[in-house]
Amino acid sequence: MIRHLATALLALAVGTTTPAAATPAPVPVADHEIVFTADGTTVYGTLRVPEHRAGHRLRAALLLPGSGPTDRDGNQPPRSAPDTLAQLADTLEGDGIATLRFDKYGTGRTGLGAYKDRPEELDYPAFVRQAQAAYRALRDQPETDPRALLVVGHSEGAMTGLLLGGTVHPRPAGLALLQPQAIRMLDLVTLQLKAQVTEAARQGQLTPEDQRTIDAAIDAAVTSLREQRPVDTTDLPPAIAQLFEAFQGTNARFVTSDDAVHPPDTAAALAPGTKVLLTCGTNDTQVPCFTTNALTTALRQAHAGRPGRVKLPGVDHLLHSAAHPNALAPPVLDALRRFTRR
Structure with a gap:
């Protein structure tokens, strides 16, 4: 009797159990060509989406390139191809963060767009x-x-990211300012040129x-440039x-x-508590660490969140080191992990 009762209860239990819902198959990592419009120009970019569960919303970062004709991958073909932004996209993908990088004006598929016939x-x-678009x-x-x-900007792109941080909606949860243009453009150019002249004099060339x-x-x-007057180049070496x-x-x-933008002034527009990473490399001759002092102070006064300024030992302006000339240097990867840590 007990055996029959146990069998009946087992049959009842089996018959009334609802099967567990099947776990959705993960969506594989993929790159998507993205097209959007800015001031009448069609802009082309790449959206990198990490592997994720269907329907799951991901953290996402806008990647902004440095100065000059730097394309969505962080390159200036054919003379320079460090793949700075492409490598940042790879790194952030590993942390489950989607990224968008795009060809800014004058580069890649975007070209000059609406400014083609009026580049001036x-x-x-x-x-x-x-970048706002x-x-x-x-x-x-x-x-x-x-x-x-998130907004992740390199060099001039970091200054652009800082401006975005105080103007877009919703405000970004975090800003990564990598080797940023942290002082006025022509002040930075002056520092760079005078450093080159000093080195030439040290070597006995001047x-x-x-x-x-x-x-x-x-x-x-x-x-003369700031007063919008013609520049007298008589006493300047040909390259300068x-x-x-x-x-x-x-x-x-x-x-x-x-040059009209003074980056420390833009920090005040950030929402208090915005997570900010500011990096400077000890081997960066284009943006020496001391040029970020005023911006670091301004971010502190704006109550920006950590990690704040991180000095990267042995790292140059392209985020490389002597031991890693073609990849993001380990100190860069460590800083990014601190920034993306929840």
Whole structure:
């Protein structure tokens, strides 16, 4: 009798059990070509979506390139191909973070777009508006969580990211400012050029008098640009003269508008508590660590969140080191993990 009762209870239990819902198959990692519009220009980019569960919203980061004709991968073909942004996308994918990187004006499939026949009108605010449009495009992707958006900018892209942090909606949860342009553009150019002149004098290629003359000519050239007057290149070496000539004419409006931005002033617009990573490399000759001091102080005063400024030993401007000349250096990867840690 007990055996029959146990058998009946077992049959009842088996018959009334609801099978567990099957676990959805993971969606594999994929790159998608993304198209969005900024000021009448069709902009092309790549959305990298990590492996994830169907229907699950992901953290997502907008990647912003450095100065010059730097494309969505962080390259200036054919002379420079460090793949800076492509490598950042790979790294963030490993942390389950989707990324959008795009060809800014003058690069890749985007080209000059609406400015093709009027390149002299292309100014720095146009690049900021393009980045804002990219942020909205990333926000609206079905795979991304609009409450968990990040902005990761390199060099000039870091300054652009800082401006986005105080203007887009929703505000980003975090900003990674990698080797940022942290002072006015022409002040940074002056530092870079004078460092080159000093090194040339140290090597005996210039006399002390030559160095003083060239330094004074650099200062005069910057003053002329800021006052929108023609630059006198008489006392400048050919390479430096060529640079200042390039800053005039078609590029004058961009240079003036970029130089008008003082990055520490933009930090005040950030939402208090915004997570901020600011890196500087000890081998970065383009953006020395001391140039980030004022911005670091401004971020602290704006009550930005950690990790704050992180010095990267042995790392250059392209986020490489002597031991890792073609990949993101380990200190960069460590800093990014601190930034993306929940």
